[in-house]
Amino acid sequence: MTIPELADRVKSRDRHAIARAITTIENDDQSTGRLLRELASKLGHAYRIGITGPPGAGKSTLTSELTKLLRSNGKTVGIIAVDPTSPFTGGALLGDRIRMQEVSMDEGVYVRSMATRGSLGGLSAKAKDAADILDAAGFDYILFETVGVGQSELDIAKAADTTVVVLVPESGDAVQAMKSGLMEIADFFVVNKSDREGADQAVRALTTILSFRVTHAEDEWIPAVIKTTASKNEGIENMLREIDKHREYLETTGKLALRRKARERERVHELIEDMLRIDFWTPAKSALLETELDRVAHHEKTSFDLAHELISDIKRQVA
């Protein structure tokens, strides 16, 4: 199948074509640019929601339940689950897979797991590319589910129009969220598993912390804190209402366009870094690195010296 043919089938939401297109962007940097160019005119329809939080917060269940609710409203949903890979499992764990399968049997839903295999530098970029494919395929909503600790993972969450940070009632979770940078990216908070003890205290703690946040402008968005128990399908309507409210805020203030532009800026930066790295590491350069590394290991030179030598070697060649 040619790239334009593949793009056409993606646009008509052919599931096999979507799968193939995402595999293409995962593996083939050459075709990715051409494929996305073919799809560009169809972009911008989908609303992108990032669902993030610490491990064990129940993000998968929440994602599944939100998907069911959106479906019952007649909306189509694409899900990108960024699951760190383990050699023990080869990707997502069985429990999550089963939960995901429930929703993914539905024709109006497309679920794709992406793993942090190999160079993670690229994962954030590739997750956004995959979202573009689902956007061009006409899905109304795209949900990114990603663990919310670690910079690359936060970058994925930030690539959404609305970012939801999921926590659990256990004391200390709010404090850990502050430490791990989740506070800054949350458009609102969900305290999930709120049938557990301490849910109300957790909400109060978060609300208090948020009240310390300096508001710079009158029209500034103030993140809400809502409670859910995803496993019992409780609070999901509330969550969707908050998403809609945030979306309306972004649209009326013109901030949606700014946010999407920032996302593209970030993506260009990522692409440039990938390209520079690939261009740089020729077989000759990699070989030189290996030879000289022994001298670094013996403290005869530093890794800085070696990096400078490798860089200036390139500069000499083009000069």
Add this chain to the structure above:
Amino acid sequence: MTIPELADRVKSRDRHAIARAITTIENDDQSTGRLLRELASKLGHAYRIGITGPPGAGKSTLTSELTKLLRSNGKTVGIIAVDPTSPFTGGALLGDRIRMQEVSMDEGVYVRSMATRGSLGGLSAKAKDAADILDAAGFDYILFETVGVGQSELDIAKAADTTVVVLVPESGDAVQAMKSGLMEIADFFVVNKSDREGADQAVRALTTILSFRVTHAEDEWIPAVIKTTASKNEGIENMLREIDKHREYLETTGKLALRRKARERERVHELIEDMLRIDFWTPAKSALLETELDRVAHHEKTSFDLAHELISDIKRQVA
């Protein structure tokens, strides 16, 4: 103070000089290379231990207790705590700071917090540079304390000679560890807070998971699982015994040298990426990016097209 003077004072373990040297590597890329070159001959003495795990596992307390034990054995200890920054706190949380202060009043201990401020790409490299400074200052042990979720954070943990993954007894923690890539980097596991219910089950679960790991060679290291209750100073001797055992294993098999070489290789890669990025983004290029981003936002071109244009512009200039 000149760079050679600063280096001399670092080598004599002058605390102010160490602080200044780390601030230098955090802020000044030009001086870093020169500083580390002056220190190169003194490198290789310190044994580097990564202490990592999910938020809330008690890594700080464990680090403090291990430090006290090492001190009672007459060893000096440098600690690098990689704390994600929050604008609410401006760095580490008060509780951790107080705990750290307890050990940092000791002349044989040096504690440095490093934040994930700004470009995290550089943090992993900078944490290793800071470790080199502490190594050159003659500390016997360097402990990296870092949250073990997220790729950049795992990279820091991997930069150690021995990597300890800290979990808590709560069910699901082992499963989450599998998902987040912690299993692969652990030289051994600590189930901390093991006075809580479920500690023995957690140890059994981890041991079972580990038994599925395919062993490739006869001399392959098999990670142990040990219990601690750092807050009550229980199990710390056991933990140190396991560190010593792993160190001996690495030394007798020659794997310590390989591991350290791999660390330098990774660092050269990181440095090259930083240099390429800095070289690339001239003011003119950044301005061009901003102009053209609007066309990407309007779906007239893709971020791929724009990235290629920016790259080929560079190639034209040097051609």
